[in-house]
Each structure stands twice: as C-alpha cells, then as structure tokens.
Amino acid sequence: MIRAIIPARTTTRGEAVMVEKRFTREVGRRDFLRYAGYAGMSVSMAGVLAACRDADTPSGGSSGSVKASIPPIEQEPGGLQVFDWSGYGNGDYYPKEEKKFLWGQYAKATGDTPEFALFENDDSAYTKVVAGARYDVAHPCGYRYGDWVDLGVMQPWDTSLISNFPSLNPKLMAAGQFDGQQYFVPMDWGFIAPLVNLDHVDGSDETFGVLFDERYKGKIAWIDTLNMMVVAGYTLGIENPWDMSDEELAEVRDFLVSKKGLVRFYWNQSYDFWLAFKKGEVWAGYSWPDTVGYADAAGMNYLYMQPKEGRISWVCGLGLFADTENYRHAHEYANSWASKEAAEFLLAYYYYGHTNTEADPSVVPDGVRTALGLDDPTVLDEPKAHPETHIPRRSIYQQYWSEVQAA
Amino acid sequence: MAVTQQEASARRGWRRRDRRGTAGLLAGPLIWLLLFFVIPVAFVAAYSVGAVDLFPTDPGVVSLASWQRLLTGGSVYMGLFWKSIRMSLTVSAIVVLLAYPTGYFLALCVGRRKYVLLLLIIAPFLTSYLLRVLAWKVILGDAGVINSFLSWTGMQSPDDPITWFLYSRFTVMLVLAYIWVPFVALPVFVSLDKLDKSLLEAASDLGASRWRTFVRVTLPLSLSGVFAAFLFVFIPTIGEFVTPLLVGGTSGYMYGNSIQDLFTKGLDWQTGSTLALFLLGVVAVLMAAFGRFLRVRAVVA
Incomplete structure (x- = not known):
C-alpha cells in the first residue's frame, strides 16, 4: 500500500528517488504482500492482509465491510486518546469553550471524555510517533501527512461515519487524501x-x-x-x-x-x-x-x-491510528471537530480558518476578517x-x- | 605477621560475608545505573554511528561520518561548543565569586541561625525553574522594571530603551548566574562550616591579620568546596538549553539548543546523538581530571 502512495507524493524534483531509496529495505516485504494479494490471497495470508484491507479498497466500496467488521461503539473501551496541540480541547486557553465547541458533541454522543497528550510542533509530534507512541487520533499539519502515512501507522477514515463531512470544503480535503483514501480530515487552516x-x-x-x-x-x-x-x-x-x-x-x-x-x-x-x-x-x-x-x-x-x-x-487536521480500539469513538470525535460550532469557535477564538463551509465568518471582527481575507x-x-x-x-x-x- | 591460623580463617570468613553484603548493597544502584544510564548511552552511541535507524529518511548505513564532521573542525557545532564553554566558564566564575562571600558569612559570621538563613537562600529552589527565568523577562524587557526606572529618572529616553538587557548572551549569563548562586553557596558553606575554628584562633594568636588569615588559612582549606561549587555550575550549564531558549534571542544560542533542535525539529538524531555523546565525553574527562585534583586537595588539607 505504501508503494501505491508514493506516486501521489512524487511531485517535487528528486523526491521519487529519495523515497524509493528510503524504503528499499521495506519494499521487499510490501511487494510480497501486494503480489500475494494479486495471487488471490491464499488462506494463510488472509489474516495479514485483513489489516491492509481498509487501505486497499476504495472508501465507498469498503464502508459496508468496515462497518461489519468493526464492533459497535458500546464494545469499544472509550477514553479516546487524542494527540494534539495545546488549546485544541485540553482547555489550556479556554477551558469551558474548548470542551463545549470542539468536543461537546462528541461527549454528548458517546458519554466519553477524551484524554489529551500534547505536542509542541509538528516535528516533535512526528518524532514521538516514529519512536513508538500510539494514540487513537492525532492532529498534525498537512505538510507532514505524507510522512505519517508512510510510517504505516495510520488508517483512512470512513467518511460516511462523519456526518458533517459533506460540509467540509472538498478542495481542502485533497491535502488529506492518499491513494484515494481520506487519511486525514483537514480542519483548521x-x-x-x-x-x-x-x-x-x-x-x-x-x-x-x-x-x-x-x-x-x-x-x-x-x-x-x-x-x-x-x-x-x-x-x-x-x-x-x-x-x-x-x-x-x-x-x-x-x-x-x-x-x-x-x-x-x-x-x-x-x-x-x-x-x-x-x-x-x-x-x-x-x-x-x-x-x-x-x-x-x-x-x-x-x-x-x-x-x-x-x-x-497551512492546514491541519485529524488522522486515525491504524491500531485504534476506539474506531467509532474516533469518528464521533472527528465529526464533532468538523461541525459548524467547532468551526465558528476556531474562527472567533483563535482567528483560524476552518474547512467547514457553513461556518459564518461574521463571528470574526471585521478588521481581522479583512486582514485574513476570509471573505x-x-x-x-x-x-x-x-x-x-x-x-x-x-x-x-x-x-x-x-x-x-x-x- | 603474627596472625594465627584461626584468626586468619575467621578474617577470611568475615571478608567473604562482607563482600556478599557489599554486593547486595551495590546491586540496586548498579542495576539502576545499567538500566537507566549505561544502556541508554549505548543506544545514543548506536544512533550516533547510524547503527540504529529511527526515521525512514535515515541513511541506514553504519558510518562515523557525523563524528568525522564534528571532530575535523568543519562543523559549525564545534564553534558553538567553544562558545558554550566560554559562557559556562564565565558564569561559573561569577557564581563562585558571588557565592563565596555568602557561604563565608553564613559559616563564620552568623551564629545559631545559620541553618535558617541557609534554608532561606535555598528557598528559591522551591519555585519553578521556568518561573524564575520568565521573571527576568519582566525585569529586563523594553518596558520592564529596569528600563522603566531608567526612563523615569531621565537617564534613558523611553523611546530608546536598552535592548541588550533582554534576548542576548548577557541575559543568558545573568539568568544562569542568578539561578545557580544558591546551589553553589551550599558546597562553599559546607567546606567553611567544617573548618577547624581553632586554626583561625591560632593564626590570630601568631599575629596574622584577618586578611592574611583568610589568604593563608581559610581560603586554602575551603578550596575543595570552591572547586566542587565550580563544577556544580560548569557541568550543567554547558548543556543548558532552556534559559537560552527563553531569554537568549539570536546571540544566546548554545550547544544544548542545537542538540535539542536536532532531536525535536531537525529530525537528525544521528548528529544530535553525536553532539550529546561528545558533551558527555568532555564532561567525563573534566570530572576525571578535576576529581583527581579535588582528592589531592583533600589529602593536602
């Protein structure tokens, strides 16, 4: 699956060669998986490949099977682990409002309280994940999405489980797509x-x-x-x-x-x-x-x-870890973040844009709206x-x- | 020489038991050191030669290239290292000069209440390190306490505050000195406190002036404390990165900052590990050298 992603990212000069070199050691195994898959998925390989299935089939066709194989939300452990910037829900800046607008809907839908782990910048976040840290959901920025996907620790979202997804700006969603899959849902910009x-x-x-x-x-x-x-x-x-x-x-x-x-x-x-x-x-x-x-x-x-x-x-957004046990919780969380209320909170409190096109820019003071060009x-x-x-x-x-x- | 068979065997038995006890007592700390120091350092060493890869972008070949770059003089980091050494030496010297009179006063001039006063001096350690650094921003800023005072007295125009107070090499050294003074007063105090006071009386009985007593008796006897104090500041400040990060601006950048940046922002753990290990090596050599010196001093004393 990684091999398939590379062409999407070889837009810049010389990168193709580099990526190729980077993965030389891993390509053997991945090629093997791919060809084994083409060969008709022998019984012994089926278990291994099941993990890759989400990524290998187009989202539309897969959603049914994914739903069937993922246990209902009641069977998930909850306590969603969110790896995020400070002030994006952990309450560092606006304790009440962050909770209410960014994940209030999530709390209402699931009865769960997420737990936050914070990072200072994209590089340290990436480093931590490379070094082995795992969560349910992470919130890196667009220029690093490719690196996260390449690590093989993320899985694509099932956008049909995010009811607010159709309100998000499709043009901006492209940044989170790899191999036709929505690995990241861009939100704040x-x-x-x-x-x-x-x-x-x-x-x-x-x-x-x-x-x-x-x-x-x-x-x-x-x-x-x-x-x-x-x-x-x-x-x-x-x-x-x-x-x-x-x-x-x-x-x-x-x-x-x-x-x-x-x-x-x-x-x-x-x-x-x-x-x-x-x-x-x-x-x-x-x-x-x-x-x-x-x-x-x-x-x-x-x-x-x-x-x-x-x-x-810049644009940042939520990604889903491949080994999450809170698959449906995570989708509820992303849905909460994708809502109009969350978007207007970001606009009004942080003066950041949001990919939700239904958000009303008039919540931002006129001067700032002009300065940012929100209209x-x-x-x-x-x-x-x-x-x-x-x-x-x-x-x-x-x-x-x-x-x-x-x- | 005139040891009987019985005595000898009893002593051997005692020694065996003693050795077993020693091993038992040492096992805890040794295992701790092995797990949390030796093995991690070995990992850092492995990173520094590329034996362990973390990022997909790592070259994946074992080589001494990063060591070669650092040690053959072409590296920007070596210059930074010497700059940090110079800054740390300055800070350590200033701190010792400031802390010695404090320790002297506490040990020799204050009577019963010296431990209370000592506690007061150490009290700032109970507040957050960050808070103590950040407080200096308020004091040294363009609109800070000192600049406001200068403009209030008319010594400085309010439109033209002294800017090198904050975000400069000066600021880093000032803040580091401030932070380490109480810590350094402690070893100085200890070495002066255990000084045999009858020596001072003897000196004065023999007609030495107070200054001469200090130079010939007190100072030499407290030198081991002074060296310990110096090392207490010097070693941690070479690798310091928090203070320069907060108040260093563009010129206060230190060696420790480049290690931190390589690990957290540059994602070049190989070079970062090389720099970290080099620092560790230098500190170890310094410890070995000064340690011997300290022991000799103690024997002479």
Whole structure:
C-alpha cells in the first residue's frame, strides 16, 4: 500500500528517488504482500492482509465491510486518546469553550471524555510517533501527512461515519487524501505572513522582506524553526523554497546570517511573539493569524501583510491510528471537530480558518476578517498563498539553519 | 605477621560475608545505573554511528561520518561548543565569586541561625525553574522594571530603551548566574562550616591579620568546596538549553539548543546523538581530571 502512495507524493524534483531509496529495505516485504494479494490471497495470508484491507479498497466500496467488521461503539473501551496541540480541547486557553465547541458533541454522543497528550510542533509530534507512541487520533499539519502515512501507522477514515463531512470544503480535503483514501480530515487552516506595527513600519511595500529590513534593526522577530529558510527562499525569489539545492541553501544561509543581527529573538510560542509585539519590543514578525486577532482586539495599528511573494498557508487536521480500539469513538470525535460550532469557535477564538463551509465568518471582527481575507474565496489559491509543503531534505535544511543560529 | 591460623580463617570468613553484603548493597544502584544510564548511552552511541535507524529518511548505513564532521573542525557545532564553554566558564566564575562571600558569612559570621538563613537562600529552589527565568523577562524587557526606572529618572529616553538587557548572551549569563548562586553557596558553606575554628584562633594568636588569615588559612582549606561549587555550575550549564531558549534571542544560542533542535525539529538524531555523546565525553574527562585534583586537595588539607 505504501508503494501505491508514493506516486501521489512524487511531485517535487528528486523526491521519487529519495523515497524509493528510503524504503528499499521495506519494499521487499510490501511487494510480497501486494503480489500475494494479486495471487488471490491464499488462506494463510488472509489474516495479514485483513489489516491492509481498509487501505486497499476504495472508501465507498469498503464502508459496508468496515462497518461489519468493526464492533459497535458500546464494545469499544472509550477514553479516546487524542494527540494534539495545546488549546485544541485540553482547555489550556479556554477551558469551558474548548470542551463545549470542539468536543461537546462528541461527549454528548458517546458519554466519553477524551484524554489529551500534547505536542509542541509538528516535528516533535512526528518524532514521538516514529519512536513508538500510539494514540487513537492525532492532529498534525498537512505538510507532514505524507510522512505519517508512510510510517504505516495510520488508517483512512470512513467518511460516511462523519456526518458533517459533506460540509467540509472538498478542495481542502485533497491535502488529506492518499491513494484515494481520506487519511486525514483537514480542519483548521491559517497563514504565515509578516505582521507589522504601522506606527513604526512602512506598510506600503508588502513583502516578506520586511523581516530582513535594516530599517527595523532590533525590532524583528523570526520563528524558531527552519521555516525561516523557506521564507528567506521566497524573499530571494528562489523557485521552490521547499526543495532547495545545496547552492540555494547556502545562498539562503548566507542571507540569513547577514540579517540575523537585525532580529530581537526567535519565537517558539506565538503568544510570546504577541506579548513582545504588544509591548513594542518588536515591530515586525513572522506571524500566524492568532496574533493578528489579538492585535486587532487590542486596537493596535497593525497590518497583516499580503506579501508580493505570496503568503504561506497551512492546514491541519485529524488522522486515525491504524491500531485504534476506539474506531467509532474516533469518528464521533472527528465529526464533532468538523461541525459548524467547532468551526465558528476556531474562527472567533483563535482567528483560524476552518474547512467547514457553513461556518459564518461574521463571528470574526471585521478588521481581522479583512486582514485574513476570509471573505475572499481565492485567498488560499496560488499565487496569493503557497501551501506549506513537505520538505524532503529536512535534515539538510536543519544543518544550514543550525549554522545560521550558531553564527 | 603474627596472625594465627584461626584468626586468619575467621578474617577470611568475615571478608567473604562482607563482600556478599557489599554486593547486595551495590546491586540496586548498579542495576539502576545499567538500566537507566549505561544502556541508554549505548543506544545514543548506536544512533550516533547510524547503527540504529529511527526515521525512514535515515541513511541506514553504519558510518562515523557525523563524528568525522564534528571532530575535523568543519562543523559549525564545534564553534558553538567553544562558545558554550566560554559562557559556562564565565558564569561559573561569577557564581563562585558571588557565592563565596555568602557561604563565608553564613559559616563564620552568623551564629545559631545559620541553618535558617541557609534554608532561606535555598528557598528559591522551591519555585519553578521556568518561573524564575520568565521573571527576568519582566525585569529586563523594553518596558520592564529596569528600563522603566531608567526612563523615569531621565537617564534613558523611553523611546530608546536598552535592548541588550533582554534576548542576548548577557541575559543568558545573568539568568544562569542568578539561578545557580544558591546551589553553589551550599558546597562553599559546607567546606567553611567544617573548618577547624581553632586554626583561625591560632593564626590570630601568631599575629596574622584577618586578611592574611583568610589568604593563608581559610581560603586554602575551603578550596575543595570552591572547586566542587565550580563544577556544580560548569557541568550543567554547558548543556543548558532552556534559559537560552527563553531569554537568549539570536546571540544566546548554545550547544544544548542545537542538540535539542536536532532531536525535536531537525529530525537528525544521528548528529544530535553525536553532539550529546561528545558533551558527555568532555564532561567525563573534566570530572576525571578535576576529581583527581579535588582528592589531592583533600589529602593536602
């Protein structure tokens, strides 16, 4: 099944070769399974293949058999294990509202209370799962979906069990599909773009270049991840900043090193960036939409740029672990997250978009709605926004980024 | 020499029992060390040469490439390592200089209430480490306590606060020093507390001034505590990553941060393990060297 997924992901130059190489050691076994399957599934293989069946048959045809083989919800243990970002249901930010809007429907339908395990960023989440951690449901972001699927620890959703699924934006659902299967259900989305304080920063030229502008020395915040390499790549006009060659990486590194002196700090938590932005410790920064909402609510004179290089868009959503014992619970949970109420909660409280098209954007203050372009149906399309994409040579990027930090 | 047969065999029997008792007593800690130190370190070593793969992107071949990159000077991490060593040395020296008078005062000047005062000095340890680091953000920020005070007194324009107070190498060293001072006051206090006070009386009887007594008697006798204190700070701060992460900005980045980044963000566990193991090796060598030195000191004392 992994072999079948690879072609879907070989969009970027050189990746096909790499993926091929990566899996050389495992391909033998998987090929064997596949050919054994073609050969008519001998009796001895049937048990092994049963585990792969969900993935190998199209969702429409499989839903009946899946339902038949999955025990009813009463027989599931419950206590759903959710691996998620902080503030997405565990109550870190809005204890009452997160529970009510994100999984209130789930609690009502199942009588269950989910248990949350938190991660700080996509990379640490992925690392933890690679190292063997298992849950029922996880909430990574789109650019890493392929990695999770490749690990073979996820299974596709049966979207017929998610009654809110038809309300979700089909265009955005594509990010979660592998081999025609909905392995992830994209829910929350947002941007990466410069946020500037117009009291101090000239907003007439909207560009990522503001994060590297000598005029704002000591008043700039970068994010503390190698995404800065990508942002610099767009600023320098590199064609595909998600898959740069060694020469391009060296160019980006030298650029970042030469601009590093302008930067006050790298942020790890968006709230840290917001506090510094509010206090005037920084005037311009790499920003997610939540900080835009806070700045608007605080009455600041801000601009969330639509840079000429294009914003970067991200989308995150729920995935289902292959060995879950809470199959139906998990679907109820995803259904709760896919609801209009959950969508409006995300919009109103975090200023994040949601793939539910029935959500009413007017729950977001006018200023933020304009800043994010929520009324513009093309706001997520190229060239206005580039989707955050898988970086095949991530560890090489990290080496160059370490050189920037250590310089 | 004049040991009878009986005595000798009795002693051997005692020794056997003694040895068995020792083995029993040591088994617990040894198994603990084996399970939670030796085996994990072996795993890290295996990662560092690629003998164990974690990610599908790992090359899957055993090689010393990452060690070679680190040790042959071309690596950015070596420069970072020396920077961290320099920062840790500075911090340790400052901390010892600050903690020595405190320990001295507690051990030799305060009478009965010294343990109460010692407890007060250690009290900050009861609050969260993060909280203590974050408090400095409030103090050192652009609109923080110090900058507000400077602008209030007119020494600094409110539009032009001193920015290197926060998010700089200075901040990292300041916060680290603040955090470690109470911890270091302890070994200094102990070494001064057990000092034989009659030596000080003898010195003064022989006509030594207080300064001379300090330089010739007190200081040499407390040096083992000072070295222990120095190591107490130096070793953990080389690998420090939380403080630079929170207040270090772009220039306070340390060796420990790159290890953390390689494991959690860069997904390059091979290089991360190499860096971690290198640090462990350096610390072990330092311990061995200083440890011997400490023992010699103790014998001389």
